[in-house]
Amino acid sequence: MVRMTAIMICAVLAGCQAVPGEGPLTADIKKDAGQSPTQIGRIDAAVFDIVNVDNRTAKLVSDYVATALNRRFGFGGGAGRAVIGVGDQLKISIFEAGADGLFSTTESKQTSLDVVVQQDGTAAIPYVGSIRFAGKTLEEARQEILSSLRSRAVEPDVIVSSVNTASRKVTVSGAVGSSAQVPLGLVGEKITDVIAKAGGPSGQPYETYVTLVRGKKTGTALLSSVIDNPSENIYVQPGDQIFVARDPRTFTLLGAVRANARINFGASDLNLLEAVALGGGGNDAAVDAKGYFLFRYEEADIVMSLLGRQRFNELLSKGMKPDRLGRYPIVYSFDMTHPDSLLVGQTFPVKNRDVIYASRHTSVDLRKFLALIGAPIGIASQGAGVAYNLERISD
Missing domain, CATH: 3.30.1950.10 (wza like domain)
Incomplete structure (x- = not known):
């Protein structure tokens, strides 16, 4: 019996790639991180990096999400100097x-x-x-x-x-009561002031995005974030364009979880633990507790802060490409075997269109392989247990 089990394990270790699975294993994701398409073996492979999430990482990402407009436009305080213009x-x-x-x-x-x-x-x-x-x-x-x-x-x-004040107008359009060119007072007005003058948002703040266009700069923030963070409710300037869009936020949950689905936030904010719970949590019989990942196209400022400029430039040289909004692919890794992960997970914010992936445990593939070749149930269970213990020892 032991000899047969050993043979089965060797067979799996040699050819487990033939076993069907629901996405990559934890080791596969970590192996491809930071590799160029040539190193991965596919010329069209996306270049990304992995960030192991700890308290520092979670706080940095959370603080950036809460101050997106302030960071993008470099200010958040004064109304500026109100002057007379042509047409006034x-x-x-x-x-x-x-x-x-x-x-x-x-x-x-x-x-x-x-x-x-x-x-x-x-x-x-x-x-x-x-x-x-x-x-x-x-x-x-x-x-x-x-x-x-x-x-x-x-x-x-x-x-x-x-x-x-014809020269001091801001254009407000999109999901508001009435799109309009809003005249600015001489005392200075903020984003929420001009949106209110255009009839207010037509949707809930937690599913409404505000995009501010000023010259060649563009910044987007959730309206609820603008309301909750006074530094985000920045003063507008003459000529600014504000577009308000209602877009119910969603994330996708995949892998060894109880339900693979695209899920609505249904709230003003959402952290990683809440997001996983909305999908029913991980599948205890299949999930690798060390292999929870969040895939995201992240702001360049955050990527450089997390990885450092040298590492960021190295990834660019390997072919890492931004999306159309100038954001770069990053994979956040969470090890749920550590008790403090339940604290870190509460402070890490989930963003719109994030993909959360729970990797399956390697023993799942072993059980599948043994079942495919018709191994007796006892041997299959024993083999899976041995593979699980071997993995724990190697860690």
Whole structure:
């Protein structure tokens, strides 16, 4: 019996690749990590790397997810300097102390003028001429008009107010109440302010994405993240484009789990343990507890922070390619045999379109092989047990 079992094990070790399986084994994934297509043996193979998740990794990824817009645009605080621009409509009120001045009569000691800033950035003021308004604040424009009137009017004073800020508009479109060009106030407005002016989002914040386009930069964040993290609710600038999209977040669970499926988040956030639990958890009779993996195209900043610039450049030289959004393939590895994995798994965030894969244990392939060749049940069980113990010893 022992001799036959040994023969069976040797046969499996020599030819287990012929056994059907539900995806790669843990060893296969780790073997291909960091290898070039030539080393893997397929010219079209994707180049990726593995990151073993610990407390530091989980915190780094979690912190980045919560501050995507802040990091992308490099700021999150000030409203900036609100200035007058071309096309803005201004109301200029001029007061004089005397009754017979340039702008006053016996009935009124003030005159109000409505002006529109022209393409050259100027507007004409009676008895003053052309004044340059573009690029100035309201106070700066007031001081310039006042300075020009002091030698002409009787103890003049001036008030400049904004009527229509045509140059200070943000375009908001997509899954909002009403797509519109939203005028910005002079005090500065944030992302949630302008979305509210466009009628608010049509979906729940946890399934709504906000994309901000500014010049050549583009950043996307979950609306619930913008709401929960004040640093993400950044000030918008004139000319910004904001696109709001409703996209229920999903992840895919595959491998040695109770149910292979594409699953909706159904919540504002989701961690790794919750995601696995939504699919019914791992299959105790098949799963390799050391082989839980999360496949993701990750932001370049995170990849460099995790791997280091030298390793990142090495992978690029081997052929690692970004997706259309400039993100790079990374596989996060979780060893569930360690007690602290239950803590780390709670802090590691799952993102939209992630693929979570639970590798099967090597003993599963042995049982399949022995069953295929018609080995007696007792020998099959004994052989699987021996293979399982051999693996534990090798680890």
